[in-house]
Amino acid sequence: MGKIVGGFWMPHDPVMFVAPDAPPLAQREAVWAAYEACAERLAALQPTSVIIVGCDHYILFGTHCLPRYVIGTGDVDGPIDRLPGLERGAVRNHQALATHIVEHGDGQGVDWTVARSFTVDHSFSIPHQLVVKPAEALLGRELPSIPVYLACGVDPYISLQRSADLGRQLRAAVEAFDADERVVIIGSGGISHWVGTAEMGRVAEDFDREILALGVNGDLQALCAYSDEEILRRAGNGAMEIRNFACALAAIERPQGEVIAYEAVPAWVTGLGFVQLSVRAEHEPCITLPT
Amino acid sequence: MSRNVMERALWQLCVERVAKERFRQDAVGFLGRFALEEAEVRMIVEFDVAGLQAAGVNPMLTMGFWQELAPDRNMSLYKQRLGATDEHSAGFSAALKG
Numbered sequence: 001m002g003k004i005v006g007g008f009w010m011p012h013d014p015v016m017f018v019a020p021d022a023p024p025l026a027q028r029e030a031v032w033a034a035y036e037a038c039a040e041r042l043a044a045l046q047p048t049s050v051i052i053v054g055c056d057h058y059i060l061f062g063t064h065c066l067p068r069y070v071i072g073t074g075d076v077d078g079p080i081d082r083l084p085g086l087e088r089g090a091v092r093n094h095q096a097l098a099t100h101i102v103e104h105g106d107g108q109g110v111d112w113t114v115a116r117s118f119t120v121d122h123s124f125s126i127p128h129q130l131v132v133k134p135a136e137a138l139l140g141r142e143l144p145s146i147p148v149y150l151a152c153g154v155d156p157y158i159s160l161q162r163s164a165d166l167g168r169q170l171r172a173a174v175e176a177f178d179a180d181e182r183v184v185i186i187g188s189g190g191i192s193h194w195v196g197t198a199e200m201g202r203v204a205e206d207f208d209r210e211i212l213a214l215g216v217n218g219d220l221q222a223l224c225a226y227s228d229e230e231i232l233r234r235a236g237n238g239a240m241e242i243r244n245f246a247c248a249l250a251a252i253e254r255p256q257g258e259v260i261a262y263e264a265v266p267a268w269v270t271g272l273g274f275v276q277l278s279v280r281a282e283h284e285p286c287i288t289l290p291t
Numbered sequence: 292m293s294r295n296v297m298e299r300a301l302w303q304l305c306v307e308r309v310a311k312e313r314f315r316q317d318a319v320g321f322l323g324r325f326a327l328e329e330a331e332v333r334m335i336v337e338f339d340v341a342g343l344q345a346a347g348v349n350p351m352l353t354m355g356f357w358q359e360l361a362p363d364r365n366m367s368l369y370k371q372r373l374g375a376t377d378e379h380s381a382g383f384s385a386a387l388k389g
Contacts, residue, residue: 196350
């Protein structure tokens with residue numbers, strides 16, 4: 001059977017590209033180094049494919065159609081939003097695995113919305129271009145990448161519980177796929193950030209560190225216990241992206257995490273956290289960090 | 292107030308080139324195709340982002356609309372129009388040199 005061999009949480013902050021020199025030097029170097037570290041760690045997992053869980057920012061989908069969750073099963077390109085330093089182009093998808101995930105979901109009560117052609121936005125392209133492509137260079141081979149998009153930015157939002165359900169279904173589908181498939185899942189999202197509101201530029205480090213600790217502890221239940229009201233009040237509308245974290249965490253069997261880096265960057269309007277998720281050995285004790 | 296119709300109009304203005312061009316030429320005329328009330332048209336034409344958000348419009352759309360079409364696309368001004376405090380404006384204003 002196939003296996004999800006690991007995962008990551010990482011941000012997709014477009015302001016990094018628009019105003020690269022805005023934060024202090026040490027802080028911006030730490031963020032770029034974190035992406036490099038993620039790429040090296042991704043390559044070390046010897047993956048054969050990647051699933052990137054992102055979200056629309058009211059660009060791809062309008063009021064006429066707002067899918068709670070969607071998977072790209074065919075042609076993929078992007079990003080649709082042009083950012084200096086991000087190339088727009090075709091992305092190699094793993095069409096067979098993506099189609100299998102949809103078919104598997106049909107029998108599991110998970111009725112994926114399907115995009116047979118899909119132009120992604122920066123929430124896919126930043127992890128893809130800063131982590132997956134460098135990992136491909138290290139490995140000397142392509143890593144087909146499947147886009148999964150959850151409704152984090154535009155209501156009606158997908159619930160945290162449903163996001164976790166999807167992560168579990170992704171894992172079950174991969175395990176029902178070809179034996180030699182080694183999949184890494186990336187939950188793409190900032191932690192605290194206020195997008196387009198009066199508070200934009202505020203970062204809530206206490207909330208961010210709470211979320212990071214849940215990743216380290218692999219505490220999916222606590223992650224899914226946040227109400228939308230609490231997230232919006234404490235960490236802003238952008239923090240609804242922790243749904244992507246819940247999906248990735250649920251896709252890992254017996255998850256645990258390691259914080260690679262965290263920077264609170266008001267100049268980039270976001271709390272930027274990088275976590276590597278792994279499978280805890282069956283008899284390995286769970287180390288619990290205070291939240 | 293019709294949040295759905297306002298978001299429909301603003302989404303088009305954020306992503307569709309033809310809609311942006313028509314709005315620049317004749318904003319009220321462009322908005323005439325939507326079932327908007329007079330006050331809603333005024334909020335859009337006047338870039339009243341605070342009013343739009345108070346009516347429930349998604350902040351991603353008000354920001355995108357401002358960045359695409361406001362006469363002065365300065366983000367500090369955008370935040371001022373939303374009533375941002377100096378504390379909230381400091382870091383982000385530096386980022387966008389605005």
